[in-house]
Amino acid sequence: SAVISQKPSRDICQRGTSLTIQCQVDSQVTMMFWYRQQPGQSLTLIATANQGSEATYESGFVIDKFPISRPNLTFSTLTVSNMSPEDSSIYLCSVGGGAKTSGYDNEQFFGPGTRLTVL
């Protein structure tokens, strides 16, 4: 299985500022995913981050608000820009899933999450 770490684990931010969340994986993976889990709700995919290309965003999420970097096969960052209280969520990094990534047999592994509170 993949071991995923995220930094920071939690943060409290002011409205209008930005926060960059880091995700580190213990093995090389083709695709990394960023999810959001709003209070009391399920997980929603924000975007898929491919190494060497632009991230693919899901409906309702845009690059200007959630810029993503994927500089190598073990690391990715998600920035939450110009934050508002509505951005208060847990943000999760995930790897694996699907035939395009090798070795994980359609199983996805999740990081511990970053709990963001925007005042």
Place this chain on the structure above:
Amino acid sequence: AQSVSQHNHHVILSEAASLELGCNYSYGGTVNLFWYVQYPGQHLQLLLKYFSGDPLVKGIKGFEAEFIKSKFSFNLRKPSVQWSDTAEYFCAVYDGGFNAGNMLTFGGGTRLMVKP
């Protein structure tokens, strides 16, 4: 697009009671099915998964799930719950269709509380 429904948002049981959590999905093609668990203060962990073969899948901690293709269902069961099973449970479906990409679709989650 795939959608996943979990019928029970909150379930409260006493220890030793039997558990069944419902999960239905919408896509009629090839799917891979998962149940994840999130214990309080912890991150998501895989409970069990179904890819093919025997539709009755055994997972960790005494959990099992049955894939019924005709009903588009993948219900989670445990014969006798323990206080330590208190957690939130998520059903997820990987849509194996041509245009699906590599995306898990999650259900809304079921929050289980087991009373000692």
